[in-house]
Amino acid sequence: MLQQILALTWKDLKIFFKDPGAVVLIFLQPFMFIVVMSYALGGLFEPEKGAIHILAVNQDRGSQAAAILQQLDALDAFVVETRWEGQPLTREMAERLIVEGKRNLALIFPPDFSEVLGQIAERHSTRIVFLADPTASAQVVEPIQGTLQGLIERRVFIARMPKGIDFLLDTLAPQMSREQREAFKAQAEQASSGGLVGGDSPVVIVEREAPTGMRVEKYPNTFQQNVPGYTIYGLFWIVSLLTSSVLRERREGTFRRLLAAPMRRATILAGKFLPYYLINLVQLLIMLGASSLLFKMSLGYSPLGLVVVSLAAAAASTGLGVLIAGLARTDSQVGGLTVLLLLTMSALGGCFVPRFIMPDWLKTLGLITPHAWALDAYQDLLVRGYGLREVLPKAGALLIFAAAFFGIGISRFRFD
Numbered sequence: 001m002l003q004q005i006l007a008l009t010w011k012d013l014k015i016f017f018k019d020p021g022a023v024v025l026i027f028l029q030p031f032m033f034i035v036v037m038s039y040a041l042g043g044l045f046e047p048e049k050g051a052i053h054i055l056a057v058n059q060d061r062g063s064q065a066a067a068i069l070q071q072l073d074a075l076d077a078f079v080v081e082t083r084w085e086g087q088p089l090t091r092e093m094a095e096r097l098i099v100e101g102k103r104n105l106a107l108i109f110p111p112d113f114s115e116v117l118g119q120i121a122e123r124h125s126t127r128i129v130f131l132a133d134p135t136a137s138a139q140v141v142e143p144i145q146g147t148l149q150g151l152i153e154r155r156v157f158i159a160r161m162p163k164g165i166d167f168l169l170d171t172l173a174p175q176m177s178r179e180q181r182e183a184f185k186a187q188a189e190q191a192s193s194g195g196l197v198g199g200d201s202p203v204v205i206v207e208r209e210a211p212t213g214m215r216v217e218k219y220p221n222t223f224q225q226n227v228p229g230y231t232i233y234g235l236f237w238i239v240s241l242l243t244s245s246v247l248r249e250r251r252e253g254t255f256r257r258l259l260a261a262p263m264r265r266a267t268i269l270a271g272k273f274l275p276y277y278l279i280n281l282v283q284l285l286i287m288l289g290a291s292s293l294l295f296k297m298s299l300g301y302s303p304l305g306l307v308v309v310s311l312a313a314a315a316a317s318t319g320l321g322v323l324i325a326g327l328a329r330t331d332s333q334v335g336g337l338t339v340l341l342l343l344t345m346s347a348l349g350g351c352f353v354p355r356f357i358m359p360d361w362l363k364t365l366g367l368i369t370p371h372a373w374a375l376d377a378y379q380d381l382l383v384r385g386y387g388l389r390e391v392l393p394k395a396g397a398l399l400i401f402a403a404a405f406f407g408i409g410i411s412r413f414r415f416d
Contacts, residue, residue: 051079052144052357055094055106055131058082062114068151069107075147091129095211098133101376104356105144106131116203117155128152130208134216135379137225137354145206152204215301215385223295228378229351231287232371235280235317236342242276242321243334256415269410273318280314300381305388309377312398316370319405326412345369350376370401 054072058065073080082089084097094106108129116126130148132141210216249272288306291297299306324341328334346352348362349371355363366372377394380386 051077052105052140053079053081053103054144055084055089055097055103056080056082057089057091057094057106057108059111060109060113061111062118064114064117064155065109068148068155069109071151072148078144078147091131094131095213098131098211099213101133104133104136105141107148113204125203125205127205127207130206131211132208133356134210134214134383134385135225135354136356140354140357141208145208149206152206210384216383223291223297224383227287227291227295227297228375228382231284232313232349232374232378233342233346233351234287235283235313235374236320236345236371238276238280238283238317239321239324239342240334240338241279242273242318243325243328243338244331246272246325247328247331247334250415268415269413273322276321277314277318280317281310284310284314298382301385302381302387302391305381305386305391308388308395309374309381309391309398312395312402313370313374313377315402316374316398316405319402319409320370322409322413323405324409326409326414345371348372349374370398373397373401 056069058069060066069080069082072078081103084093087093089106091106091108094103094108097103098106108131110126110128112124112126113128116124128148130141130145288299288310292299320341324334324337328337348366349355349369350358350366351371355366355372358366373394377391377398380391380394
């Protein structure tokens with residue numbers, strides 16, 4: 001019995017290793033996914049390796065804002081940038097860098113920041129503007145905002161404590177009535193807390209805003225954050241259906257019979273690939289339409305932009321299927337290559353992890369995937385409030401991917 005088991009085992013192992021391409025892919029696929037995701041998430045577990053870059057525009061006429069920025073920069077999780085290409089940052093520069101996708105977060109300190117922190121008697125307040133790309137999730141933005149608020153409270157206490165002590169010494173008298181003591185206690189408490197602890201209104205307010213030009217009436221919910229990424233991830237799985245269908249028809253001899261008919265090869269290929277392109281469009285319609293109807297997700301302000309991006313994304317997805325159909329020769333190769341490419345591209349493109357928390361080199365590497373361009377285009381429309389003009393370059397990039405995939409795939413395509 002044992003001999004029979006070993007014989008069957010040896011037979012299947014020989015069959016498995018008979019296809020070297022499939023062997024390589026089956027071991028390479030999980031390894032590549034581990035490598036990409038480990039680097040992408042490295043900053044969450046080792047902040048010094050994936051520090052979040054924050055632009056800082058310091059308009060403060062005093063030294064308090066600079067002290068807070070220095071403390072923020074000293075934390076391993078953050079890198080504070082007050083200059084860009086050798087020039088001091090302005091609000092206009094910070095907004096432009098966020099709009100261009102080079103950075104995602106910026107702090108704008110007002111000119112009267114130090115002055116307000118040093119006041120005791122007056123009840124003035126000031127405002128720090130926290131510029132954030134709307135695609136930055138609350139799980140990332142709110143901890144940063146909380147850290148900043150904690151540093152501000154500490155700085156207010158340090159700035160006001162000496163004046164608070166002077167206030168106590170100047171006010172304290174040998175003889176005080178009960179009413180005077182109560183009034184003095186209330187004033188001392190107000191002076192030491194600065195209104196940040198228990199007060200009606202804080203001395204420093206941190207307000208989140210989107211850069212000028214982004215039509216964000218309210219910040220996106222979980223569906224607007226997640227639907228674009230997972231829609232792109234699901235869209236490209238049409239590759240598996242297309243390549244499996246091509247391989248089956250090649251194995252069954254369907255293509256050979258079609259070649260005997262009075263049809264050009266280009267006609268046969270167009271008739272084969274067009275249905276999957278249409279299926280992709282229906283998939284996009286269902287995903288976005290259902291999200292809008294069931295979850296009240298906004299579809300942005302540009303229906304035409306949404307149509308153009310969807311047409312281009314579906315073309316890139318179908319083109320990738322043509323590419324794999326032209327390269328793969330066996331079922332095992334199709335399965336391994338499909339999973340390897342789709343998972344790796346999805347991870348690099350930001351479908352699983354926001355690209356702005358990735359290391360810079362990994363963000364740049366992600367631009368070689370159509371997923372990154374498609375996801376950014378959908379976020380422009382659904383989250384940032386952009387229109388057709390802003391997403392045309394990204395739709396163009398998707399069409400370039402589609403043309404390259406189709407060109408290589410068709411040049412390598414075999415009908416038998």
